[in-house]
Amino acid sequence: SQQGEEDPQALSIQEGENATMNCSYKTSINNLQWYRQNSGRGLVHLILIRSNEREKHSGRLRVTLDTSKKSSSLLITASRAADTASYFCATETPGKLIFGQGTTLQVKP
């Protein structure tokens, strides 16, 4: 079963613009992670945010977490063509990770 739902499903922007994608989940969590997947490749871990954190930064990435709304957002600033990929949120249920449906981001040069 899918815990997280992400929107938008697809996003197309110009290089240099910011990209925001959202993830909603259903149950209480201890943490939430974001991953990137280039087409036909494995997952790259981007960032983990814990339930007691509201915002976290890593380079051009900013993640927010609102546990009252059971939602998280990933902001990529000053996007580059190399950011073109699918982005997934993942939450932990006992003993396993549950992934959201993902957002496919296309950054046009």
Add this chain to the structure above:
Amino acid sequence: GAVVSQHPSWVICKSGTSVKIECRSLDFQATTMFWYRQFPKQSLMLMATSNEGSKATYEQGVEKDKFLINHASLTLSTLTVTSAHPEDSSFYICSASRGGAAAYEQYFGPGTRLTVT
């Protein structure tokens, strides 16, 4: 550190045959390994969790007799798709976690593309 490899990276097999996919943790001991399946343009779906030396735990709806998982050592888990059919064509991804680590601390392999003709 924490590198996970998969072999092969892609495989084509005929319908009715079996195919084995290997997942190795290269620089750490993986007490637990996870197998996921991903259909085109979809998310990762957990198929099963395996702990070294014990039987795998399969997710609901995953046929354990069709997807055989073996985790015989702390660095190797294998997924065998038996009597493969075209609908088994998918991207299979494994992940591994160290002993004592939380479930969210998983290191992912690069995936294996299976095409059944």
